[in-house]
Amino acid sequence: QADSAIEANEKTGTAFAFDQTIKLPDGKRHVSNIRFPIRNKEGETTHVGGLVFDRTVEKEAADAISAAREGLHQSEKLAALGQLLAGVAHELNNPLAIVMGRAAMLKDKLAGTAHEDSIQRLRDAADRCARIVKTFITMARQTGPQRTMVQIPDLIEAALDMTGHGLRAAGIALELQIEPDLPELTADGDQLIQVLMNLIINGQHAMAGQQNEPKLLITARQEAGTARILVEISDNGSGVADDVAARIFDPFFTTKDVGVGTGLGLSVCQSMIEAHGGTLELTRPVLGGATFRIGLPPGEAEVVDRADAKPAVEIPYRGSALVVDDEQEVADILAEMLDEKGMTCRVVTSGQAALEALAEQRFDAIFSDIRMPRMGGSELLAAIERDYPDMIRRIIFATGDVLHPEVDALRKSGRPIVEKPYDPEQLRAALLQLHEIGETP
Numbered sequence: 001q002a003d004s005a006i007e008a009n010e011k012t013g014t015a016f017a018f019d020q021t022i023k024l025p026d027g028k029r030h031v032s033n034i035r036f037p038i039r040n041k042e043g044e045t046t047h048v049g050g051l052v053f054d055r056t057v058e059k060e061a062a063d064a065i066s067a068a069r070e071g072l073h074q075s076e077k078l079a080a081l082g083q084l085l086a087g088v089a090h091e092l093n094n095p096l097a098i099v100m101g102r103a104a105m106l107k108d109k110l111a112g113t114a115h116e117d118s119i120q121r122l123r124d125a126a127d128r129c130a131r132i133v134k135t136f137i138t139m140a141r142q143t144g145p146q147r148t149m150v151q152i153p154d155l156i157e158a159a160l161d162m163t164g165h166g167l168r169a170a171g172i173a174l175e176l177q178i179e180p181d182l183p184e185l186t187a188d189g190d191q192l193i194q195v196l197m198n199l200i201i202n203g204q205h206a207m208a209g210q211q212n213e214p215k216l217l218i219t220a221r222q223e224a225g226t227a228r229i230l231v232e233i234s235d236n237g238s239g240v241a242d243d244v245a246a247r248i249f250d251p252f253f254t255t256k257d258v259g260v261g262t263g264l265g266l267s268v269c270q271s272m273i274e275a276h277g278g279t280l281e282l283t284r285p286v287l288g289g290a291t292f293r294i295g296l297p298p299g300e301a302e303v304v305d306r307a308d309a310k311p312a313v314e315i316p317y318r319g320s321a322l323v324v325d326d327e328q329e330v331a332d333i334l335a336e337m338l339d340e341k342g343m344t345c346r347v348v349t350s351g352q353a354a355l356e357a358l359a360e361q362r363f364d365a366i367f368s369d370i371r372m373p374r375m376g377g378s379e380l381l382a383a384i385e386r387d388y389p390d391m392i393r394r395i396i397f398a399t400g401d402v403l404h405p406e407v408d409a410l411r412k413s414g415r416p417i418v419e420k421p422y423d424p425e426q427l428r429a430a431l432l433q434l435h436e437i438g439e440t441p
Contacts, residue, residue, distance in 0.1 A: 019055075030059035092133050093400030094330050097421035100126045101333035104424065105340060128162070130421050147276075150189040152220050152229055152296075153178050158189075159196035163204070167216065170204055177219040182229060185296055187276050195269040195280070199233045199292050202266070206237030206289060215287060227298040236287035245282055317341030317431070319364030324354040324380070325398070326372040334367060334398070334422055351375025351383070358388050365434060366391065370399040370406055370417075378406055381413060396430045398422070 015036040022029045031052050038047040103123035110116050156178065160167075167174055200216065207214035217234040240248060249270045266280075273280040278296040285291050321343045325331035328349055335345035343365070348354050352375055354368065366384075370377035377397050385392050397410055400420035411417060416430035 028056070029054060030056045091400075092129075093420040094327055096126065096130050096133065097400070098329050098333050100130060100421045100423075101337055105336065108340070126421075130423075147186045147188055149184045150187050150192070151184055152182050152231060155189055155192050156196060156218060156220065156231070159193050159200060162193075163197055163200045166201070166204055170208065170214065172204060172207060172214040172216050175215065175217045177217065177221075179221045182220060182222060183227065183298060185229060185298060187296065188272075191272045192276075195272055195294065196231070196233070198266070198269050199294075202292075203233055203235035203237065203290070206235050210237060212236065217287060223295070229296045229298070231294040231296070232283070232291055234285065234287045234291040235289040237289035239285060239288065240282060240290045248282060249280075317343050320344045320346070320361070321365045321367060322354060322357055322363040323347045324349075324351065324366065324368040324372075326350060326369060330369075330420070337422060337424070337427070338367075351380040354380060355383055355387065358384065358391060362391065363394060365431065366395045367418075368395060368397055370397050370410060371401060371404060376406060377410055381410065381415075394434065396434070 015034060017032065017034045020031050020033055022031060032055050034051045034053075036049050037045040038049050040046050100123070103119060103126050107116070107119045107123055110119050156176070160174075164174075200218075203216050207216075215236045217232075219230075219232045219234075221230055222228070223230050249266050270280045273294055273296070276296060278294060280292065280294050283291045283293045317338065321335075321338050323331045323335045323338070323345055325334070325347075326349050328347075331347045331349060335347050338345050346357060346363070348357055351368075351372055354366070357363075368377055368380055372380075375383070377399075381392070381395065384395065393415075395415050397407075397415055397417045398420060399407055399417065401407070407417065416433045418426040418430050
C-alpha cells in the first residue's frame, strides 16, 4: 500500500490514503496513513509528505460494538431456536407418551416370554427419545443440570450404543482406553451422553472420505494430582485449522455444508459442560486429527432426583381418577396405566366435559392437560374452584410444553405438575403429594 501511495503521488500527483496494522512489542497499532505530493514552483513533485493517525482505540471500540451486535443477534437466534425446540418437544411428547405407555404395559404382560427382550429394547429406545426431548427443553429454558450419581464408563457406553452403528458403517476403528475404578460424579447423565454423542459424530464426519484408515480413540482417566475426570475423543481426520479453532465453539459457526450442520453442536456442548463446572476444549491432536477434552470436577453438588420424587413410599393406587386431555389416545394411555395400578378411571376430552363429569360424581384424583382448546388448565382450575371447591386440591396437571407461560402460572397454585411422556415415577410422586396432604382415600 505504501508503494501504491508513492506511485500515486509521483505519477498522478494525487494524495493517497490507506489503513495499516502495525505489530509493535507492546501490541498492535491500527493507523491511518495519508501520503501526498510536495511540488516545487514548477509544479514538479519533489517530495512525498505524510500524516499518520493512531486509530487503535477507535478500531477496538468499533470491533467491540460489532462483537456486541453479533452477540445480540446470536442471542436472538438462540432464543428463537429455544421456542422452536419447545414447540417440537411439545408435538413429540404426546406420541411419545403413547409409545412409552404401551411399551411399559407390554413389558409387564410379556415378562418371561420370548418377546420380553424385544419389548425391553423398544422401551429403552422410547425412553432415550424422551430424554433427548427433555434435553431440548432443558436447553430452551436454560436451567441448570439435574444431577445424580453417574459413572463415566456407563455414559460412554450409552453414547456408543447410540452412535456405534454409524461408526461401524463408516468403517471407523474404535479404541477405548478407560481407567478402571474411576470415581463417580454428580452430573446430569443425559446431558453428558448428549455431549459425548455430539463429539463422536463430529469425529466421524471429520474422517469421512479420507484415504487412510479412520480411527476414533476415546480415553477416560483421572487427572494426575487432582480429582478431575478427563475424557478425550480423538480422531485422525484432517484436523482443525488455526482460524477455525479460534471460532469452533461460537454459536452457529460451522465448516459443514448447508443442510449438514447448524453450528450449534459444539456451542451447546460447551454450555452443558460449563454448567457442570467443567471445561470443553480443543487440544493437541493425539492421532493427527482433532482431540476434544472434557474436564469434569468431582464436586459436591446437590443430588436432585429427575422426577422430583419423594422417598420410596408405597402409594395405594386406589379410588377413582378423572383424566382430562383433548387427545383421546394420550388420555387413554394414562387411564390404562392408572387402571393397571388399581384406579378406576373416567376419560373426557375437554374442560367442559370435565365439569359435567364433576357434576355427576367426585373423584379422588383429577389428571388434567394444560393446553386444551376453549378451556385450558387455568380456566378449568378457576371453574372447579368456583363450582367444586372441595375438589381443587385433587388436581394434578400434565403437560408436554413446560415452557408455556400458563405452566408457570399454574405452578404457583401449588398443584403437582407432571411432564409428558408419562413416567411411572412422576405419577407416583404426584399421587404421593396428594396422599401426604390427605387428598386421597
